[in-house]
Amino acid sequence: MTNPLNNRGRKWFEALTGSTGKVDGNPGSLMVAEANLGGEKAVFVGVAPDANARFPRTGHTEVGLEEGWYGTKNLRAVIEADKNGPKRPIITVCDSKSQAYGRREELFGIHLAAAAIIAAYADARTAGHPVIALIVGRCVSGAFLALAGQANRMIAFDDPEVLIHAMYKDAAARITRRSVAELDKLGETIVPMAYDIGSFNKLGGLHSLLKVANPDTPAKATVEQVKSALIEAIADARNSPRTLDVRLESDGAKAFRKGSIKVRELMTRQWAPS
Amino acid sequence: MTFTPILSDEVVALSTRRSYIELNARARAQQLLDQGTYRELLGPFDRVESPWLPMQGIVTQSDDGCVVAKGKIDGQPAVVIAMEGKFQGGSIGEVCGMKMAEAFRLARLDNEKGIPTRAVLSLESGGVRLQEANMGELVIAEIYSEMVALRKHTPLIVVIAGPTGCFGGMSLAAGLASYVVMTRQARLSMNGPEVIELEAGKDEFVASDKPFVWSVNGGAQRFATDFADVLLEDDANAVTEAVKDLFRKGQPAQLRTDKYDLFIKRLKSMDPSKQWTGEDIRNAWKAGAK
Numbered sequence: 001m002t003n004p005l006n007n008r009g010r011k012w013f014e015a016l017t018g019s020t021g022k023v024d025g026n027p028g029s030l031m032v033a034e035a036n037l038g039g040e041k042a043v044f045v046g047v048a049p050d051a052n053a054r055f056p057r058t059g060h061t062e063v064g065l066e067e068g069w070y071g072t073k074n075l076r077a078v079i080e081a082d083k084n085g086p087k088r089p090i091i092t093v094c095d096s097k098s099q100a101y102g103r104r105e106e107l108f109g110i111h112l113a114a115a116a117i118i119a120a121y122a123d124a125r126t127a128g129h130p131v132i133a134l135i136v137g138r139c140v141s142g143a144f145l146a147l148a149g150q151a152n153r154m155i156a157f158d159d160p161e162v163l164i165h166a167m168y169k170d171a172a173a174r175i176t177r178r179s180v181a182e183l184d185k186l187g188e189t190i191v192p193m194a195y196d197i198g199s200f201n202k203l204g205g206l207h208s209l210l211k212v213a214n215p216d217t218p219a220k221a222t223v224e225q226v227k228s229a230l231i232e233a234i235a236d237a238r239n240s241p242r243t244l245d246v247r248l249e250s251d252g253a254k255a256f257r258k259g260s261i262k263v264r265e266l267m268t269r270q271w272a273p274s
Numbered sequence: 275m276t277f278t279p280i281l282s283d284e285v286v287a288l289s290t291r292r293s294y295i296e297l298n299a300r301a302r303a304q305q306l307l308d309q310g311t312y313r314e315l316l317g318p319f320d321r322v323e324s325p326w327l328p329m330q331g332i333v334t335q336s337d338d339g340c341v342v343a344k345g346k347i348d349g350q351p352a353v354v355i356a357m358e359g360k361f362q363g364g365s366i367g368e369v370c371g372m373k374m375a376e377a378f379r380l381a382r383l384d385n386e387k388g389i390p391t392r393a394v395l396s397l398e399s400g401g402v403r404l405q406e407a408n409m410g411e412l413v414i415a416e417i418y419s420e421m422v423a424l425r426k427h428t429p430l431i432v433v434i435a436g437p438t439g440c441f442g443g444m445s446l447a448a449g450l451a452s453y454v455v456m457t458r459q460a461r462l463s464m465n466g467p468e469v470i471e472l473e474a475g476k477d478e479f480v481a482s483d484k485p486f487v488w489s490v491n492g493g494a495q496r497f498a499t500d501f502a503d504v505l506l507e508d509d510a511n512a513v514t515e516a517v518k519d520l521f522r523k524g525q526p527a528q529l530r531t532d533k534y535d536l537f538i539k540r541l542k543s544m545d546p547s548k549q550w551t552g553e554d555i556r557n558a559w560k561a562g563a564k
Contacts (some may be wrong), residue, residue, distance in 0.1 A: 006447060009485065046392060054547075055546045055548045056546070057474060057478070057549070065327055065537075065541055066541060067533050069537045069541060070533045070534075070538065072531070073534045073535070075540060076532075076534065078396050089480070099464060099465065100472035101465050101469060101470045101474050101478075102470065102474055102478055103470065103474075103478050103479050103490060103549065103550065104467065104546055104549070104550050105464070105465070106463050106464065106490050106491055106553045107472070107490055107499075107551075107552060107554075108537075108540070108544075108550075109449075109499070109501050109537075109552050110464045110465075111445035111448065111449045111462065111463065111464040111501075112449040112501060112530055112531065112537075113532075113537065114446050114464065115355050115418075115446045115447075115448075115449025115450045115451065115531050116449070116498065116530075116532075116533075116534060116537075118418050118422070118446060118531075119418075119422050119450060119470075119529075119531040119532075120531075122297070122419050122423070124419065124423060125419075126422075141411075142446075142464065143416060144411055144413060144415075145411065145418070145443060145446065149411070149414070149418065150321070150415065150418065150419060151515075164408065164411070165411075166402045166404060166405060166407040166408060167402075167404060167407065168409055168413050171382050171469070171472070172404050172407070174472075176404050183310035186330065189329065190326055190329055190330065190405075191409040192326065192368075192407050192410075193326075193404075193405070193407050193408070194408075194513040196409065199408075200408055203408060203409060203412060205412045220339040221301060239292030242413065243419065243423075244416050244419045247412065248416075249415070256411070257368065257371070257412075258325070259322070259324070259325045259368045259369050260368055260369075260372045260413065262322055263316065263322060263372040263373055263376055264372065264376055265343070266315075266316050266320060267315055267316055267373065267376040267377070267380060268376070268380065270315045270316065271315065271380045273344075273346070
């Protein structure tokens with residue numbers, strides 16, 4: 001097994017920014033750095049493994065209390081600094097296994113720490129910062145909601161190691177009282193239950209799927225390829241409303257989110273007083 | 275001969291109290307809105323049901339477990355969204371989640387047009403519906419987006435009554451609320467007790483030990499540690515009055531999700547290498563506030 005502390009998220013963060021993302025005062029798991037991107041400054045954020053994590057239930061890229069609250073503080077500082085000027089793009093390099101599961105986490109209100117960073121991303125987007133989630137590895141459950149869900153545009157690597165899901169397969173099987181084989185079978189016909197990134201992409205939430213050669217080893221050419229994709233997504237976000245509507249207006253949504261679209265149509269019609 | 279009541283006021287109050295917990299989602303929405311103002315949107319007769327459950331041989335419900343109603347609260351335009359804990363554990367699938375997101379979106383649009391529409395979310399939820407997994411994840415992100423946008427215009431109130439409680443994705447929705455109202459029976463937690471025990475072991479969490487579970491995520495503990503603004507007995511009228519009072523109070527001085535300086539200070543001052551109890555946290559935070 002390769003060094004678990006040297007994960008994809010960290011590698012791509014470092015390749016894109018030329019920085020480790022370590023900031024005095026931040027926990028070791030939080031990466032934040034400013035870097036040039038397409039002729040402007042962009043802020044990169046990510047959650048990395050941390051062998052010295054203070055909280056025993058974190059350290060393997062989980063979004064825990066520190067990641068949530070310090071991430072919030074860093075994002076709020078970016079929004080405040082750009083309040084009266086150009087809004088820097090915010091790129092989140094996502095490779096996070098899940099939220100942290102622990103007693104301390106619940107007692108200290110991890111639900112609020114996660115809500116806080118979600119609110120910070122959403123406020124950044126509505127303030128005019130293009131928020132782009134670059135999903136290079138796992139982005140599961142609470143990690144997806146906390147780090148990627150509020151982005152104007154989500155880009156994922158087209159690779160078997162990339163995973164966006166509500167819950168890991170073995171746990172989902174236990175909770176729904178099915179076998180892993182049954183879950184796999186269901187995933188073949190029920191697209192939102194499938195575990196491959198191609199199926200997730202069908203739902204229309206992603207801006208693009210990016211086929212990158214050797215995604216475990218960023219190289220000069222692939223870094224340039226990813227940067228181009230980010231620059232394109234930033235421009236697209238700047239030319240669009242600051243909502244998440246694009247996900248519901250996509251071709252994928254038209255094919256696979258008919259229920260969502262019907263709810264919107266009927267609710268809008270029934271909302272106004274008759 | 276006239277009958278003279280000899281019951282104490284407390285007993286009389288108890289005998290006339292109506293439970294909120296025992297109300298289903300529709301009755302909860304009716305309870306929260308001013309009498310005679312209730313108008314349900316996308317009700318059962320519209321028959322918009324989960325497209326994904328029948329494919330798995332699971333019986334649908336014609337409101338998908340989520341009731342949305344417009345009306346008035348304290349005479350002001352309002353929308354109430356109530357989750358039904360008895361249908362699929364209050365889980366968030368495509369249709370019910372989208373109903374919630376749309377209710378918030380349309381309330382925001384009204385507010386932007388100068389119609390000050392307020393919103394209450396009555397939650398019973400185990401989190402994302404695993405039978406619609408990734409659809410749920412996408413819809414929940416859209417719910418959050420609209421909650422963050424709406425709460426700039428009006429207080430957004432979350433009520434958690436029990437018995438299901440509020441877990442997973444919807445616990446984060448409670449985190450985004452301007453105010454949280456809980457009963458003692460209610461629980462608020464990101465990860466369910468069974469999931470934590472499964473992931474981290476019995477030293478970390480004992481899911482079958484009910485007093486322990488409530489000492490971590492129960493209404494009384496959440497109120498004592500300021501994750502909830504109001505703690506109530508299970509009384510339907512008291513819930514309605516608490517919601518009205520919070521709207522009269524207006525926006526909170528500071529949203530909970532903006533309290534990063536406070537929480538970072540608390541994180542720095544605690545020793546995470548030892549295990550903590552509900553009482554430890556209460557005492558530490560009380561001492562820190564002095």
